[in-house]
Amino acid sequence: MINQIINFSIKNKLIIILFTVTIAAYGVYAVFKIPVGAVPDITNNQVQVLTTSPNLSTQDVEQFITYPIELEMSNLPGVKEIRSVSKFGLSVVTIVFNDDMGTYLPRQLIAEKIKSASANIPKGFGTPEMGPITTGLGEIYQYILDVKKGYKDRYTPMQLRTIQDWVVKRQLAGIPGVVEVNTWGGFLKQYEIAINPQRLKSFNISLLDVYNAVTRNNSLAGGSYIEKQNLSYFIRGDALVKSLKDIGAIVVKNINGKPILVRDIAEVRFGHANRFGAITANGDGEKVMGQIMMLKGANSKKVISAVIKRVAEVQKTLPEGVFINPIIERSELIGKTSFTIVENLLLGCIIVIFVVILLLGNWRSAMVIASIIPLALLFTISLMYILGIDANLMSLGALDFGIIIDGAVIIVEFIALRITLARDDLQKVGKKESMLLKDSITYEGSSKMINSAIFGQIIILIVLIPILVLSGVEGKMFRPMALSFSFAIIGAMIFGLTWIPVASALLLKPVKQNKKNISKWIMDKAYASYCPVIKLGYNYKNV
Numbered sequence: 001m002i003n004q005i006i007n008f009s010i011k012n013k014l015i016i017i018l019f020t021v022t023i024a025a026y027g028v029y030a031v032f033k034i035p036v037g038a039v040p041d042i043t044n045n046q047v048q049v050l051t052t053s054p055n056l057s058t059q060d061v062e063q064f065i066t067y068p069i070e071l072e073m074s075n076l077p078g079v080k081e082i083r084s085v086s087k088f089g090l091s092v093v094t095i096v097f098n099d100d101m102g103t104y105l106p107r108q109l110i111a112e113k114i115k116s117a118s119a120n121i122p123k124g125f126g127t128p129e130m131g132p133i134t135t136g137l138g139e140i141y142q143y144i145l146d147v148k149k150g151y152k153d154r155y156t157p158m159q160l161r162t163i164q165d166w167v168v169k170r171q172l173a174g175i176p177g178v179v180e181v182n183t184w185g186g187f188l189k190q191y192e193i194a195i196n197p198q199r200l201k202s203f204n205i206s207l208l209d210v211y212n213a214v215t216r217n218n219s220l221a222g223g224s225y226i227e228k229q230n231l232s233y234f235i236r237g238d239a240l241v242k243s244l245k246d247i248g249a250i251v252v253k254n255i256n257g258k259p260i261l262v263r264d265i266a267e268v269r270f271g272h273a274n275r276f277g278a279i280t281a282n283g284d285g286e287k288v289m290g291q292i293m294m295l296k297g298a299n300s301k302k303v304i305s306a307v308i309k310r311v312a313e314v315q316k317t318l319p320e321g322v323f324i325n326p327i328i329e330r331s332e333l334i335g336k337t338s339f340t341i342v343e344n345l346l347l348g349c350i351i352v353i354f355v356v357i358l359l360l361g362n363w364r365s366a367m368v369i370a371s372i373i374p375l376a377l378l379f380t381i382s383l384m385y386i387l388g389i390d391a392n393l394m395s396l397g398a399l400d401f402g403i404i405i406d407g408a409v410i411i412v413e414f415i416a417l418r419i420t421l422a423r424d425d426l427q428k429v430g431k432k433e434s435m436l437l438k439d440s441i442t443y444e445g446s447s448k449m450i451n452s453a454i455f456g457q458i459i460i461l462i463v464l465i466p467i468l469v470l471s472g473v474e475g476k477m478f479r480p481m482a483l484s485f486s487f488a489i490i491g492a493m494i495f496g497l498t499w500i501p502v503a504s505a506l507l508l509k510p511v512k513q514n515k516k517n518i519s520k521w522i523m524d525k526a527y528a529s530y531c532p533v534i535k536l537g538y539n540y541k542n543v
Contacts, residue, residue: 006446009498010439016502027378030385035299037392038337041137042476045099047106048131051091062086068120069093069128072113103296132180134293140300141292141307142328144281151321158272160288161186171314172292177303179295185279186288187272191247194267203260205253213252244268304331341396349373352401362511365416368503372408372492373401379491380484395480403460404492407453408500415445415504423510442505453496457489
């Protein structure tokens with residue numbers, strides 16, 4: 001069958017050339033479309049269930065929130081592990097699923113169980129919800145909402161936090177591939193009603209009365225519409241609080257026809273929520289920081305480009321003196337990693353081509369052999385793109401061009417030798433007969449050497465099998481490397497059966513056997529060096 005493929009390739013050169021060009025063209029297309037990252041994402045298939053309850057102690061969070069959630073999630077199909085963390089006011093339950101369940105099926109199963117888990121949590125203790133669809137490598141962009149010199153006294157940490165939450169965060173959240181924008185630092189703005197106990201007691205009003213009054217007077221209601229003179233007038237009951245003055249004007253109680261307002265019994269002011277930490281940066285005091293999380297499985301290079309573009313647009317909408325100062329940007333890491341990969345691939349390619357030309361002494365043979373390198377690389381990237389394997393330092397950095405061209409070297413070198421030996425016969429016949437004779441020589445040479453070439457490549461593929469069967473974190477780290485290397489070797493095998501015979505028949509020409517060049521000098525020196533060693537081995541077989 002192998003000989004038939006070689007024979008078909010030589011007799012149908014145009015088909016093989018078109019086949020090779022098609023694969024190369026699709027490989028070039030895949031180069032621009034394949035997801036590019038720095039390293040493989042080794043995060044397991046997990047979903048986090050988060051519950052906040054600001055007033056509960058750690059023990060109560062564990063007893064009334066974490067335990068009921070763990071109990072409900074333990075019966076889900078495909079669960080490998082359940083672990084949890086209970087802190088003051090916070091419960092985090094992590095459910096790890098089998099990798100073959102995908103990303104969205106586990107979340108659907110958990111969404112169904114959250115309803116029953118919520119029923120077992122006492123009312124007012126918090127509502128569990130799922131965490132974002134992201135991984136440990138999802139932190140692609142972090143920034144500080146900074147203030148320029150000369151504007152330091154104009155903005156407080158509370159004002160910067162408000163700008164981050166209501167201006168910056170909302171505009172960044174709509175970027176394709178961004179799953180969440182987190183905020184740290186500053187003070188979360190609140191409207192506070194500081195009750196005066198003496199006034200409250202003098203008017204015989206309870207705290208519950210104040211709470212109910214504020215709640216009732218901060219609402220919105222629809223009143224349908226009325227028709228008048230062929231026109232419809234929509235009715236809105238707008239009782240939403242919009243300022244401190246509105247809060248102070250809320251009626252709490254009516255005593256003898258005189259309304260008692262909130263401002264009569266309390267001080268209405270701006271305040272902030274209690275916090276348990278702060279953010280500082282660059283030794284310049286307290287800051288407000290934002291973090292952009294990427295959707296699991298998204299193209300990090302594409303997402304970070306969209307984020308940088310949107311950040312430039314958001315900068316124009318910020319108040320005077322405020323700007324977004326990036327501190328962590330994944331594009332820099334991706335750029336350096338991509339540069340390292342490209343640099344290593346190009347250097348490896350150049351070194352291999354140089355060594356082949358140096359040792360063969362025939363630039364035509366060297367070019368035919370070297371053509372395997374870009375073709376195998378494009379074939380590899382095509383399969384990686386089809387199978388959803390990211391291009392990163394592990395997957396592409398493992399390619400060894402010396403092994404890739406190993407089969408092509410022995411095939412082309414043998415064909416070149418046979419063509420050189422048939423030099424006199426090729427010169428005696430016409431151009432058409434010469435082409436037929438070269439086809440015959442190429443077929444015989446390829447058929448004779450292809451078994452050795454494929455055998456060596458199959459041995460390498462067998463060596464990679466243990467890496468391909470790895471699972472868990474080890475599998476996610478090293479399987480892309482083994483797969484990409486296997487794709488490259490398979491591509492070299494395919495092109496060794498198709499492209500190499502065609503290129504050899506078209507491009508190789510006989511050379512002078514006695515021509516002196518550096519290649520011949522190197523080989524003569526090598527021959528003179530190892531011949532005595534071989535003779536010594538033959539003479540002392542028992543030793």
